[in-house]
Amino acid sequence: MATRPLETGRTALVLGVGGGIGSEVARQLAGAGWRVRALQRATSVTGAAGTSAATEATTNALDIERIQGDAMDRDAVLRAAQGCDVIVHAVNPPGYRRWAELVLPMIDNTVAAAQAVGATVVLPGTVYNFGPEALPLVGEDAPQHPRTRKGAIRVALEQRLEAASAQGVRSIIVRAGDFFGPRVGNSWLAQGFLKAGQPLRTVREPGRRGVGHAWAYVPDVARTMRELIEQRATLAPFARFHVAGHWDADGTQMAAAICRVAQRHGLQVQRKPFPWPLIYALAPFATTPREMLEMRYLWRETLELDNAKLVATLGREPHTPLDTALEATLAGLGYLGESVHALALAQ
Incomplete structure (x- = not known):
């Protein structure tokens, strides 16, 4: 990826640079x-979900300023935000753990820092906000009555x-x-569809056939966020946008595409149902299976994001x-061989 010369007045702080979306936004x-700064810990219970060896290697290769600190430490966030025009809040507790006690204090720290330095907050959003009454085609202003704790x-x-936003803090939610x-x-995809x-x-399919599902390719989402950041001065103080992404209209197209791509690389892949009975059996004893069951409704009901505003x-x-x-x-996840793996991560 070619890097343009740094331009003055364009400095971004990325929280969660060790995760998939945080690292990709920083990269783009x-x-x-842009001059990119990252607040990160060597070992973190509050780091971004999705950290992998590939993500870490890519992040380490970026020409970014690294500041040691924790998104739960308001003073650390304030120090890291000095001189920043944008704060990308891409940090989440890993593995679904400790959401209730960590998520809101972290955003409060980001808001305080943004208010202190006059920065715009940029947040990668999810579909967890929406319950059945907003489905199937969901716009930015659809009612938010989530049926899960994480959605709330x-x-x-x-x-x-x-x-x-009433206190002068601008934000963009994607x-x-x-x-x-x-x-x-x-x-x-990496841990459910694949092993x-x-x-x-094997590709394991968690959804019901005939039920549509929304997917988002992270480089596309990051580019969307970067382009919206470039236009932030023209947006509403509290701006929300939906990315349509890759729409699987009947719940079978993603698995079919995985098999199609794998076959082009000489791999024969079978499609099987996702082992929901095993998840039910494990749920009383582990957090991740419990949270997976709570979010299962997204595989049973159609939720499509309306991107007309974007x-x-x-x-x-x-x-x-x-x-x-x-x-x-x-390729990036290592399923297509080492040479293809290295090429994918170099892009």
Whole structure:
């Protein structure tokens, strides 16, 4: 990825640079000439979800300023934010753990820092905010009545940003479906459809046939965020956008595309149902299976994101063809051989 010369007055702080979306936004901002700063810990219980060896290697290769600190430490966030025009809040507790006690204090610290330095907050959003009454086609202003604890926390997080807009803090929220990408190790695709760390022989399908599902290729989402950041002065103080991403209209297209890409690389892959009975059996004893069950409704009901507002703002939505995106993803996750793996991560 070519890097343009740094331009003055364009400095961004990325919280969660060790995660899939945080690292990709940092990468794209740096490539567009931004000065990028990262607040990160060597070992973190509050680091971004999705950290992988590939993500870490890519992040370490970026020309960014690194500041040691924790997103739970308000003073550390304030120090790191000095001189910044934008704060990308891409930090989440890993593995679904401790959401209730960590998510809101972290956004409060980001808001305080943004208010102190006059920065715009940029937040990668999710579909967890929405319950059945908003489905199937969901716009930015759809009612938010989540049916899960994590969804309620996401709603409260966004409400913090909306309230802060009355105090002069500008924010941009970009909501998208299930993330996937070459540097995203903690995702439904990497750990649900596929078996992490094992050869690619099986694709497990968690959804019901006929039920649509929204997917988002992380490089496309990051580019969308970067382009909105460039236009931040023209946006509303509290601006929300939806990324349509890759829409699987009947719940079968993602698995079919994985098999198609794998076959082009000489791999024969079978499609099987996701082992939900095993998840039910494990749920009483482990946090991650419990949270997976809580979010299962997203595999049973159609939720499509309406991107009309985004298209009206940018003129189009950044979009990589599905097979191209999946080939880069499978290569980046190490399923297509070492030479292809290295090539995918170099892009």
